[in-house]
Amino acid sequence: DADVTQTPRNRITKTGKRIMLECSQTKGHDRMYWYRQDPGLGLRLIYYSFDVKDINKGEISDGYSVSRQAQAKFSLSLESAIPNQTALYFCATSGGQDALDTGELFFGEGSRLTVL
Amino acid sequence: GEDVEQSLFLSVREGDSSVINCTYTDSSSTYLYWYKQEPGAGLQLLTYIFSNMDMKQDQRLTVLLNKKDKHLSLRIADTQTGDSAIYFCAASSASKIIFGSGTRLSIRP
Numbered sequence: 001d002a003d004v005t006q007t008p009r010n011r012i013t014k015t016g017k018r019i020m021l022e023c024s025q026t027k028g029h030d031r032m033y034w035y036r037q038d039p040g041l042g043l044r045l046i047y048y049s050f051d052v053k054d055i056n057k058g059e060i061s062d063g064y065s066v067s068r069q070a071q072a073k074f075s076l077s078l079e080s081a082i083p084n085q086t087a088l089y090f091c092a093t094s095g096g097q098d099a100l101d102t103g104e105l106f107f108g109e110g111s112r113l114t115v116l
Numbered sequence: 117g118e119d120v121e122q123s124l125f126l127s128v129r130e131g132d133s134s135v136i137n138c139t140y141t142d143s144s145s146t147y148l149y150w151y152k153q154e155p156g157a158g159l160q161l162l163t164y165i166f167s168n169m170d171m172k173q174d175q176r177l178t179v180l181l182n183k184k185d186k187h188l189s190l191r192i193a194d195t196q197t198g199d200s201a202i203y204f205c206a207a208s209s210a211s212k213i214i215f216g217s218g219t220r221l222s223i224r225p
Contacts, residue, residue, distance in 0.1 A: 107158030
């Protein structure tokens with residue numbers, strides 16, 4: 001089983017609909033992230049969380065919200081989806097910034113969202 | 117904030133060396149990374165280098181870091197068809213990791 005699991009893997013929806021993408025991890029990491037990938041733009045950070053009570057905006061948080069339900073769960077919501085939110089979304093985790101940690105991110109397999 | 121830039125495409129002949137270049141802007145970046153993304157998959161860490169190092173070698177992979185010019189490169193020796201993927205340069209910045217646009221490496225027979 002994957003250490004970082006995203007659901008759904010694929011979703012097609014219509015403009016104006018509410019969408020939730022879920023992420024769960026079994027790595028025991030404190031830090032979780034949501035990125036979106038667009039061709040030619042790489043990965044851009046949407047939101048990140050360093051523990052259950054900590055939520056931070058990334059580069060492109062407008063139009064998105066997140067919830068850190070537990071250490072192992074971090075969900076991303078689009079309250080009213082629009083076509084330019086069509087992208088591949090990745091959840092990632094990291095162990096933190098202690099002396100032995102390199103900050104390596106561990107990624108899920110991605111959730112492809114299409115907004116018509 | 118941090119900006120990481122890399123070219124979008126690279127095509128090499130099988131057996132040749134591939135060199136993927138990257139520049140970044142935040143001189144305080146502690147770690148610089150190379151991630152690999154194969155089709156239909158998430159990203160996986162390929163290698164990383166600590167900012168106080170100039171070079172790191174791991175089998176066919178060589179990472180060079182020029183901290184003065186904020187330039188990072190990844191050399192893949194004896195490139196094989198299995199190396200076809202998108203390679204992302206990334207830099208640590210203020211407790212976050214910022215990614216470049218990714219370089220799509222294609223291999224010619």
